Amino acid sequence: MGQRREAAVLVFDADDTLWENNVLFERVIEDFLTWLDHPTLDRAQLRAVLDDVERANALAHGYGSKIFLRSLADCLEKLRERPATEAERAEIEQLAVALVGHQVELMPGVAETLDDLATRHELLLLTKGEREEQQRKLDACGLLHHFRAAHIVPEKDADTYRRLAREHAFDPARAWMIGNSPRSDILPARAAGMNAVFIPNENTWVLEHEELDPSDPGVIRLAAFPDLVRHF
Numbered sequence: 001m002g003q004r005r006e007a008a009v010l011v012f013d014a015d016d017t018l019w020e021n022n023v024l025f026e027r028v029i030e031d032f033l034t035w036l037d038h039p040t041l042d043r044a045q046l047r048a049v050l051d052d053v054e055r056a057n058a059l060a061h062g063y064g065s066k067i068f069l070r071s072l073a074d075c076l077e078k079l080r081e082r083p084a085t086e087a088e089r090a091e092i093e094q095l096a097v098a099l100v101g102h103q104v105e106l107m108p109g110v111a112e113t114l115d116d117l118a119t120r121h122e123l124l125l126l127t128k129g130e131r132e133e134q135q136r137k138l139d140a141c142g143l144l145h146h147f148r149a150a151h152i153v154p155e156k157d158a159d160t161y162r163r164l165a166r167e168h169a170f171d172p173a174r175a176w177m178i179g180n181s182p183r184s185d186i187l188p189a190r191a192a193g194m195n196a197v198f199i200p201n202e203n204t205w206v207l208e209h210e211e212l213d214p215s216d217p218g219v220i221r222l223a224a225f226p227d228l229v230r231h232f
C-alpha cells in the first residue's frame with residue numbers, strides 16, 4: 001500500500017471520472033444500431049462507420065451531445081448514401097432524449113473521497129466539451145465547493161496543462177492529473193511535467209483510448225476513485 005503524499009495540487013477530470021458519461025452515449029448508440037437495421041453490415045461494421053464519423057466531427061466541431069446527434073445523422077447519410085429525411089432526424093433526436101436531459105450520476109464514493117482529500121490538498125477541476133453542456137453538469141453535481149476553480153476547455157493537450165499550472169501558479173512536479181482518459185488526461189499531463197492517476201472506466205469512449213507506458217513512474221493506476229485516499 002502506498003504512503004500518503006504531502007500536500008499536492010490534484011486536478012480532476014469530470015466525465016467518466018467523477019460521474020458516468022460515456023455509458024449514456026453507448027446506450028443511445030446501441031438503440032441507433034438496432035434502429036438502422038442495416039441489410040448487409042453487422043453491428044461491428046456499423047460501429048466502425050460511426051466511429052470514423054465521430055472522429056472527424058470531434059476534430060472539426062469538438063465534443064458534446066449536439067455533435068453526437070449530428071454524427072448519428074451523418075452516419076445514417078453515409079450508409080444510406082442520401083440526406084437524412086426530416087422523419088429520420090426526428091427519430092434520431094428521440095433516441096437521444098434520455099442523454100440530453102440526463103441528471104448527473106456520481107461514481108461510487110466520489111463525494112466522500114473529495115470531502116476527505118480537500119482537507120489535505122488543493123483541488124481543481126478540468127473538463128473538456130461544449131461549454132453550456134459541461135456547465136449544466138457542473139451546476140448539478142453538488143461538488144463544486146471542493147474545487148478552487150473549475151475549467152471547461154474545448155480540448156485537453158499538453159498546452160492546456162501548462163496554462164493551468166501558470167494560471168494557478170503551481171509547480172507541475174507537485175501536481176497530479178486524475179482521470180479515465182489516457183489521451184486527454186494522462187499523456188498530455190505527463191508531457192507538461194505533471195504526475196497522473198489513471199482510473200480506468202470500462203465505458204471510456206473509444207476515441208480516448210491510447211497506450212500507456214506501464215513502467216512510467218509518474219503514473220499511478222487505481223481501480224476505483226475511493227482508492228485515492230490511500231495515496232493522497
Ligand SMILES: [Mg+2]
Pocket residue numbers: 013014015016017179180181
Ligand atoms: Mg473523462
